[in-house]
Amino acid sequence: xxxxxxxxxxxxxxxxxxxxxxxxxxxxxxxxxxxxxxxxxxxxxxxxxxxxxxxxxxxxxxxxxxxxxxxxxxxxxxxxxxxxxxxxxxxxxxxxxxxxxxxxxxxxxxxxxxxxxxxxxxxxxxxxxxxxxxxxxxxxxxxxxxxxxxxxxxxxxxxxxxxxxxxxxxxxxxxxxxxxxxxxxxxxxxxxxxxxxxxxxxxxxxxxxxxxxxxxxxxxxxxxxxxxxxxxxxxxxxxxxxxxxxxxxxxxxxxxxxxxxxxxxxxxxxxxxxxxxxxxxxxxxxxxxxxxxxxxxxxxxxxxxxxxxxxxxxxxxxxxxxxxxxxxxxxxxxxxxxxxxxxxxxxxxxxxxxxxxxxxxxxxxxxxxxxxxxxxxxxxxxxxxxxxxxxxxxxxxxxxxxxxxxxxxxxxxxxxxxxxxxxxxxxxxxxxxxxxxx
Numbered sequence: 001x002x003x004x005x006x007x008x009x010x011x012x013x014x015x016x017x018x019x020x021x022x023x024x025x026x027x028x029x030x031x032x033x034x035x036x037x038x039x040x041x042x043x044x045x046x047x048x049x050x051x052x053x054x055x056x057x058x059x060x061x062x063x064x065x066x067x068x069x070x071x072x073x074x075x076x077x078x079x080x081x082x083x084x085x086x087x088x089x090x091x092x093x094x095x096x097x098x099x100x101x102x103x104x105x106x107x108x109x110x111x112x113x114x115x116x117x118x119x120x121x122x123x124x125x126x127x128x129x130x131x132x133x134x135x136x137x138x139x140x141x142x143x144x145x146x147x148x149x150x151x152x153x154x155x156x157x158x159x160x161x162x163x164x165x166x167x168x169x170x171x172x173x174x175x176x177x178x179x180x181x182x183x184x185x186x187x188x189x190x191x192x193x194x195x196x197x198x199x200x201x202x203x204x205x206x207x208x209x210x211x212x213x214x215x216x217x218x219x220x221x222x223x224x225x226x227x228x229x230x231x232x233x234x235x236x237x238x239x240x241x242x243x244x245x246x247x248x249x250x251x252x253x254x255x256x257x258x259x260x261x262x263x264x265x266x267x268x269x270x271x272x273x274x275x276x277x278x279x280x281x282x283x284x285x286x287x288x289x290x291x292x293x294x295x296x297x298x299x300x301x302x303x304x305x306x307x308x309x310x311x312x313x314x315x316x317x318x319x320x321x322x323x324x325x326x327x328x329x330x331x332x333x334x335x336x337x338x339x340x341x342x343x344x345x346x347x348x349x350x351x352x353x354x355x356x357x358x359x360x361x362x363x364x365x366x367x368x369x370x371x372x373x374x375x376x377x378x379x380x381x382x383x384x385x386x387x388x389x390x391x392x393x394x395x396x397x398x399x400x401x402x403x404x405x406x407x408x409x410x411x412x413x414x415x416x417x418x419x420x421x422x423x424x425x426x427x428x429x430x431x432x433x434x435x436x437x438x
Contacts, residue, residue, distance in 0.1 A: 012289075031057035040065035041089075045076065047393040053077040056113075058086040067118075068095040073102035080112035084139040091118040091125070093144070100128040107161055108133040111267040115150070118143040120436075123152030123179075124169065126317065132158035139165045147174045148179030148205075149195060164190045171197040174231070175205035176222060182209035189216045197224040202258060203229035211246045218254045219265070226267045226293070228258030228284065233269030233295075247273035247303075252412075255281045255291070256389065260287060262321070263293030264312065270324065271299035277332050280391050280412045281309045281319075288348075289321030290314035290341055294331045296324035296353060297335040304333040308391045308412040310340045310383070318344030318365055322353040330354035333373075337381045337399060347371050361410050375406065384417040393418035 029036035030044045036057060038044040042065040044054045066089060080087035089097045097115045108131075115138060118125040124143030126135065127153070133372060140150035143146060149169030153159050157180075166177035170421070176195030178185065192203035202222030206212050212232075219229035224232075232248055253276075256264035264284035268274045281291035290312030290390055294302045301324075308320040318341030331354075338346040338360065345367035357373030361381050368379055382397035384390045392415045393400050399410035 009309060017295065025294045027053045027055050029055045029057065032059045032061060033057070041078070041240065042066065042069050045069060045071060045074075045078070048074065048076050050074045051076070053079060056080045056087055058082045060090055062090040062092055067091045069098050071102065071104050071108055073104065075107050077106065077109045077111065079109070083112045084137065087112060088114045088116060091114055091143075093117050093119045096120045096123055096125055096127060100126070100131040100133050100157075102131065104131040104133050104302075106132050106134050106158075109136065110134070110138065111136045112138065112244045114139040114141065116141045118150070120148045122154070123148045123150070125150045127152045127154070128157040128159050129155045130157060134160045134162065134165060136162045137164065139167070140169055140177065141167045143169045144171075145179075145180075145429065148175045149177055150199070151178045153178070153180040153183040153185050155182060158185065159183075160186045161190060162188050166190065166192045166195055166203070168193075173197065173199050174201055174207065176202045176224065178204045179223055180205070180209070180210040180212060181207045181397065184210070185212050187212065187214045187217060192217065192222055192229070194220075195222045200224050200226040200233065202228045202260065203230055205231045206248060207233065210248065212248045214231065214248075214250045214253060216252045218256070219258055220256045222258045223260065224430045225261045226263060228260035228264040228286070229255045229266055231263070231267045232272045232274045233267065247275050250274070250276045251278055253279040255279065255284055257283045257285075259284070260286045261288070263289045264291070264314070266292045268292070268294050268302040270295055270297040270301060272302075272303045273300045275305065276302065276307060277305040278412045279307050281307065281393045282386070282389065282391070284312045286312075286314045288314055288316055290318045290340075290344060290424045292320045293317070294320065294322045294324075296322065296329060296331055297326060299326070300329045302331045304331070304336055306409065306412055307336045309336065309338045310386055310391065312341045313343035316344050316350070316367075317348035318342065318346065319366055320347045321350070322348070322355050324353050325351070327354045331355055332356040332358075333360055334358045335408050335410050337361045337362070338365065338371075339381050340386065342366050345370075359408055361409065365397035377404070377410070379420040380422045382420045382422060384420070390417075393414050394418065396420065
């Protein structure tokens, strides 16, 4: 009887001895001054094991082992100890900071760095190919490239870019800050300021095969020939093999003071399913399409829903410029406000280009308010203080769902202020900026 009682515990011990020990993720510390495990970031990346965190001390990291950094397919978190203000990767125009190309997924993370003076033909600061890392809380400043001044996503990449700032980056061709080709970038809560591209997408350029999600981003003072803020377009002249659920989506974004020849805020080309919703376009300047430029040619283009397009200027289409032909895939505008654009019509159709416009408010546009569509409101939307970038609606605005016969919200926001009086004194956009934007 005693042997029977002893036998199970001995078996358990034997089984446990056969189970290998589980390695727990560890922290590998980098300190350029000598206080860590390694002096350079690449040394730490190469030494780290799958799942480890590489923690980088404050300082400026430069030189060959602190640029063109590779994760070698390992799932790692590379994080600064004290954030981007005190932890800088300076590429000195000799290369880019990070290169992802070995299938790294969203759990592979770069967090809390300022990346500056990067230079490569594809992705001045980061190139990601066939991989989808997370890039968060980073500042990209003064990076240069032919395609994607700061970040280039290509060949099925799916980067998640969150809470980052892009300032003063430049691309010789496409995407002053971000360029995407045949990829699916997710960009959220980022700021794009003063980025430039010679051809398209001062802030972001999305090319062939790209399906992007851009949420809660602000585009200010970016510049390109087409799409000062964002460019969405393709090279092919045939419809991509995808349907509307795969549309590129811009939601809850703000486009201020961007410039372009066509589409200062947003440019959307043919064969590019795009939904722009709950976004504000103000103070943008272009020759054609101060707020938006849409080109439609027998292919899917742009759906505009609940957008506010005000105080923009263009020779034609202060609010929206549409060109092309083909009724099947005509762009649509609904539950939006196009008001007080200081030069150009509310909506201009070159050569009678098709468009479906419904439940839209057009008022106070310097080049005229007349829009061909249904349920068009020609009344002052009553913004709370548009000259201070406050595009909430006054409580008595007809654009509030509670105050119109259709019970729909017009414009980008349901938040409102108190009762306002109608009537706006006419003035030039230059004088407005002089008063409110020092």
